[in-house]
Amino acid sequence: MTTPLAPGVSVIEKSSGTHLITGVGTSTAAFVATGVDGDPQQLQSWNSFGAVYLDPKATTKVSAAVQEAVYGFFANGGTECWVVPDGTDTGGKAPDRLALLDVSIVAAPDLTTAVAYQTLVTHCATMRNRVMIVTLPDDTYTPSEPVAPVLGAGKNYAAVYYPYLKGPGSTGTSQTISPCGYIAGVWARVDAQRGVFKAPANEVLNGVTALTQTLSDTTLASFYGVGVNCLRVFPGTGPLVWGARTAAASSDSDNVYLNVRRLLCFLEESIRRATTWAVFEPNDDRLWASLRGTVGTFLTEQWRQGALMGQTPTQAFAITCDSTNNTPAIINAGQVVCDIAVAPVRPAEYVTFTVTQQNPATPATAG
Structure with a gap:
């Protein structure tokens, strides 16, 4: 320590030697685009999506389902996402590409059956730092058809939502839309406003005018029993996310709640990265x-x-x-x-x- 040359107060910075853990991000989403090839694209706004995929000179195009999912993500509070071309229609190539990305939410707007989701759900369970949003578009689906067994052993890293949405979307024309991008935006919004530990439910879906199905209390109870989160409309409110359970809720008491699963992902990943x-x-x-x-x-x-x-x-x-x-x-x-x-x-x-x-x-x- 040097001796001051004049009277006064001196401040000296010295490292405490303590290693600090900084929490990792929890709200970056990845949207898998099936049947499309190319490099993953990082996006920070709806305008950036348009610059990459909607420009007339763009060499890579994605489906309307992916386009509406990304639109819904940003409309509901999302701030950063990736579009990940899969090259197939079964999620076959996506896991290797997703493994290289720092994401915590995975969705595949092009997939329409629970079986097709299994590869991506398994990927999330293997990585242990991300959760898959699964949507059921079939309006004839009934709670007598459990989804969790189809998703495989990684079902506690998946959350299932039903039904589909109706709204103007990115085109301004009324259409039926997969809820996965809108749900991902709600997750990101709740993470930013409250924290990943808060259940992303009882939240309004921005940009949605109606649902394809109206669910009663009795039907809701049946869906909940098989690990399906419902979207509902109450008098005086817009469509709400009305459930926050994992797909394992009906069979695994330790992995019932979505916010607990995502909190554990956050804690484990934060500790892992900061203790190398x-x-x-x-x-x-x-x-x-x-x-x-x-x-x-x-x-x-x-x-x-x-x-x-x-x-x-x-x-x-x-x-x-x-x-x-x-x-x-x-x-x-x-x-x-x-x-x-x-x-x-x-x-x-x-x-x-x-x-x-x-x-x-x-x-x-x-x-």
């Missing part, structure tokens, strides 16, 4: 303490933002990275183990009020 500094470090108490501090600081911030339950951080998460789970055998194998347990917030799906009529002469009490 630990690779090849001496595997001892100092490393374990540093990992506990780094992860603990990050999770405490998530708890403060409302992503985790509990009145204190110790109720919200627990971190074990010491000699109890880093045994000599683990150390000799060149591994360091950090076990993390978190308590995510879950949505209030069912709000119940009990109303009791009281005698005017009796003081009212609730209970």
Whole structure:
């Protein structure tokens, strides 16, 4: 430390040596364009889509379904997406191209059957940092046809929506539109306004005038039972997203809620990317303490933002990275183990009020 030459206050910056975890993005979408080849295109606005695909001189064209999905994404709050040409009509080439992109939402507006989605859903489950939006366009679909088994083992990385939308879309002419792009925009909007931990439901779909199907409370319950999120219209409101469950909701109690699945994707990916500094470090108490501090600081911030339950951080998460789970055998194998347990917030799906009529002469009490 140098001695000041004159009286006064000096400020010296010094690194604390603490590694910080910065949360990864959660709202960049990828729209798979089946039957189209070429390089993935990154877009930041509807105008940028037009410059690439709607210009008369454009060499690559995408389907009307992809065009309307991208339009709906930006109309509902999305700020960045990719159009990923697949080259086939089954999602065959898309996984390799998607694996190279930093995205967290995947949609395929051209696909029309649950079976065709399986390859992309498997990709999301393999990557563990993104979720697939699945839409069911068949107006004759009934809840007696479970979708989850068709999607395969990765169904907890998929969310299914029904029915289709009606609106002017990008052309200004009334048409039937897949909801996947509009849903992706709602996810992005809720992430920006509240956070990825907030269920992206009870949200208005901008640019939608009606739905292809009107669902009653009874029908809604049947759909919910097989892991299908419904879109609904209530008196005095526009079409709303009325569900936030994964496709595994009917068979996997740990993966019922979409916002919990997406929060875990966010936490895992953020921690994974920000702790690569630990690779090849001496595997001892100092490393374990540093990992506990780094992860603990990050999770405490998530708890403060409302992503985790509990009145204190110790109720919200627990971190074990010491000699109890880093045994000599683990150390000799060149591994360091950090076990993390978190308590995510879950949505209030069912709000119940009990109303009791009281005698005017009796003081009212609730209970």
